Amino acid sequence: METQKWIDKGIDFIVEFGPKVIGAILIWIIGNWIIKILLKGAKKALNAGNYDESLKKFLLNLVNWILKVVLIIVVLGTVGVETTSFAAIIAAAGLAIGLALQGSLGNFAGGVLIMIFKPFKIGDLIEAQGELGVVKEIEIFTTKLNTPTNKEVIIPNGALSNGNIVNYSTEGKLRVDLTFGVSYDADIKQTKEVLMNVLTSNPKVLQDPAPSVNVSELADSSVNFAVRPWSSVANYWDVYFETHEQVKIALDAAGIEIPYPHSVEIHKD
Known part of the structure; x- marks a missing residue:
């Protein structure tokens, strides 16, 4: 049973x-x-x-x-x-x-947004969160930059996705903004020709867009010229430094004075 x-x-x-x-x-x-x-x-x-x-x-x-x-x-x-x-x-x-994990989730969400909308990619030169560098790696939670001084900067993606991002590589060309001052005694036309010759003779300076030289300011002790060459992203710093050096050499050769501060001493008996 x-x-x-x-x-x-x-x-x-x-x-x-x-x-x-x-x-x-x-x-x-x-x-x-x-x-x-x-x-x-x-x-x-x-x-x-x-x-x-x-x-x-x-x-x-x-x-x-x-x-x-x-x-x-x-x-x-x-x-x-x-x-x-x-x-x-x-x-x-x-x-x-x-x-x-509130902070980590914010960084994760930022990483997802960056990877979906792609405001930059690996190899781009960007400026964000007060840092300037080439994007080395994009991870889920952080993005790594390599600075011009060869330092690695790790930025949380949450802050990165919510802040301003300047991408210098998107257009493939950068304008190098330079200013040079010459004496008031210098001939403006001759100075512009000397400065433009420096730009056109440098193979790293792009001719499209064309470089420009214009009077930008009548300062206290100098006539200032806005010198605007264009370069590729990779050649930006080369053009920046080479133009400074070549302009000094060219102005000296042309006898055009680059003014510098003077001091006057007054002696009382």
């Missing part, structure tokens, strides 16, 4: 929960199949968008885990497990983790 009782209970259990278990197994199999299709479509979309490889991997893993958690909750609900409290626990844990 006792054996028959347990057999009856077993049959009742199978009758009651058997269909639920079978349904849960089917949902798990079909759910995993759907997840694979969705991940395949997401991967194809990310590849078409030419996003950063690290961003693609992170987003695909994130989507995969979210879908798996949803699938597990659905399966548990199918077999009769109360999922309301389970979902509440997950939501509370997510909130706690979000508050604890």
